[in-house]
Amino acid sequence: MSSRGLSEQAFLVLTVLVEHPQHGYAVLRMVDELSDGRVQLRVGTLYGVLDRLANDGLVELDREEVHQGRLRRYYRATDKGVRVLGAETHRLAANVNAATAVLGARGVQPKALGGLA
Amino acid sequence: MTRLERRYRLLLRTLPRGYRQEREEEMVATFLAYRDEHRPGEDGWPAWPEVYSTAGLALRTRLIEAGTPRSQALGHVARLIALLGLVTQSALAIGGLQRGLVTALTSSQSLSWSWQALLVGPGRSLVIVASVALLIMGRCRWAKFSALAAALPGLVPLTGCAIGQSTLLSCGVSANPTAAGSVIINNLPLWITIGCLYLGFRREAPLPKPGQWLLTLFAAAQVLYLFDLFTVARPIWELVSIPGWALSAAATAYFALVAARKVEYSTAWAVALAVSAAATLPAQYASWHHVLQWPTMLASSLSRTLVDTQIAVTTLAVLALAALAACTFRRTPSARIHNS
Numbered sequence: 001m002s003s004r005g006l007s008e009q010a011f012l013v014l015t016v017l018v019e020h021p022q023h024g025y026a027v028l029r030m031v032d033e034l035s036d037g038r039v040q041l042r043v044g045t046l047y048g049v050l051d052r053l054a055n056d057g058l059v060e061l062d063r064e065e066v067h068q069g070r071l072r073r074y075y076r077a078t079d080k081g082v083r084v085l086g087a088e089t090h091r092l093a094a095n096v097n098a099a100t101a102v103l104g105a106r107g108v109q110p111k112a113l114g115g116l117a
Numbered sequence: 118m119t120r121l122e123r124r125y126r127l128l129l130r131t132l133p134r135g136y137r138q139e140r141e142e143e144m145v146a147t148f149l150a151y152r153d154e155h156r157p158g159e160d161g162w163p164a165w166p167e168v169y170s171t172a173g174l175a176l177r178t179r180l181i182e183a184g185t186p187r188s189q190a191l192g193h194v195a196r197l198i199a200l201l202g203l204v205t206q207s208a209l210a211i212g213g214l215q216r217g218l219v220t221a222l223t224s225s226q227s228l229s230w231s232w233q234a235l236l237v238g239p240g241r242s243l244v245i246v247a248s249v250a251l252l253i254m255g256r257c258r259w260a261k262f263s264a265l266a267a268a269l270p271g272l273v274p275l276t277g278c279a280i281g282q283s284t285l286l287s288c289g290v291s292a293n294p295t296a297a298g299s300v301i302i303n304n305l306p307l308w309i310t311i312g313c314l315y316l317g318f319r320r321e322a323p324l325p326k327p328g329q330w331l332l333t334l335f336a337a338a339q340v341l342y343l344f345d346l347f348t349v350a351r352p353i354w355e356l357v358s359i360p361g362w363a364l365s366a367a368a369t370a371y372f373a374l375v376a377a378r379k380v381e382y383s384t385a386w387a388v389a390l391a392v393s394a395a396a397t398l399p400a401q402y403a404s405w406h407h408v409l410q411w412p413t414m415l416a417s418s419l420s421r422t423l424v425d426t427q428i429a430v431t432t433l434a435v436l437a438l439a440a441l442a443a444c445t446f447r448r449t450p451s452a453r454i455h456n457s
Contacts, residue, residue: 024147043147044170047140048177070146 006088012039013049014058014077014085021062021076024050050075058084121161122149128163131175177319190385195317197389200325201367202310203249203264205360205393208337210242212345215338241270249334253327257318264311268304302399306360309396337363358404361397361431368394368434384445391438394431401428 006014009031016022016030027050028041041049053059058081062074077085103110125148129141148167163171179191217239245267252260341359368390374380405424 024143025150028147028151042166042170043144043151044167044172044174046147047144048170048174051178067146070149071142072146073143 018077023072193385199314211338212342306396364394387442
């Protein structure tokens with residue numbers, strides 16, 4: 001894997017696949033749900049992310065099924081994928097903790113931006 | 118098969134054949150499942166975001182990513198062209214800065230300057246050196262931004278700004294700076310470099326080895342600086358395309374090292390050297406055409422021999438490398454390596 005960490009899209013796809021093996025469309029839906037609609041992957045983007053994760057040895061093919069006459073390929077996270085997701089989560093959590101402490105010192109509670117107005 | 122499915126399959130034809138053979142059925146199923154849920158019953162065209170994302174995937178699988186051995190080789194080629202171009206441009210820039218500094222320190226006359234001249238001359242040189250340094254340090258995004266900034270002064274003549282001839286020379290615009298053709302051919306190597314920088318160094322691309330490329334940059338800068346000193350007293354040598362000679366010399370050295378089995382042959386290196394050297398040919402042909410138009414008195418036999426020789430050497434190097442690369446590239450498998 002590149003030493004530059006996982007992109008947000010790769011992080012979310014890997015998170016979905018660590019939970020259970022999933023097929024392409026299920027991954028799209030679950031990434032949408034996990035990110036509260038912030039990250040909406042397109043099909044081309046999804047397969048680009050899956051290729052990168054597979055090349056880094058983080059995901060692999062689990063099985064193939066035919067559903068209503070259409071091919072479904074299920075992918076799963078490898079052991080290395082689980083370890084990398086753990087390390088990435090730890091790194092992000094450390095960043096979040098540091099930022100929360102700094103904001104707390106200024107009396108600001110972290111919250112989503114509700115718009116500029 | 119519905120009309121929509123046919124259109125999705127048509128869209129997927131932008132992907133490499135090997136990739137499509139493996140993924141087409143699965144991707145069509147995913148496209149149709151998404152469409153069934155979000156826009157049920159509609160039998161129209163693929164949505165624009167689907168077209169963009171598939172085009173992005175096609176670009177990545179064809180040029181950048183490690184999907185197939187052939188696309189791996191193409192991604193490697195793009196990165197090598199970017200590195201060769203940046204190192205050559207930076208070595209020239211360092212040589213120019215060294216020369217400018219020596220002139221400024223030793224000249225007894227007061228030097229005139231303008232902010233435009235500083236921006237297009239030393240400013241541009243520093244930016245291009247910063248670009249290669251950032252790339253070697255792994256700061257790809259800043260390296261791209263910096264390279265793009267370095268290319269902007271080369272476009273100044275296209276905007277019609279009035280800048281002195283000496284200033285234009287320092288940014289690689291030699292003959293007839295007002296002509297758009299001249300601007301294009303003189304800046305072509307840098308534009309190709311920037312294009313390959315953007316294509317080759319995406320997020321997932323491997324980074325260059327810092328030690329190897331810093332040493333190459335330092336050595337190239339010193340050789341070009343010495344050459345620059347040599348040409349100061351011999352203006353006729355200014356007709357020589359330094360990047361053209363540098364890349365031809367690199368190609369010759371590469372052939373010699375491969376023949377002596379000191380380095381292993383790589384198709385990517387052969388293609389990268391061929392493309393980089395070929396990019397300097399339009400400027401060399403322009404220089405040749407320029408010399409042909411000189412009056413006989415001015416066009417000495419030495420100047421013509423110099424220009425003729427450099428074009429012949431570069432063209433031969435490009436043809437030899439291209440022929441070798443074409444033979445070996447065909448043998449590179451195009452099928453995609455399966456994920457698992």
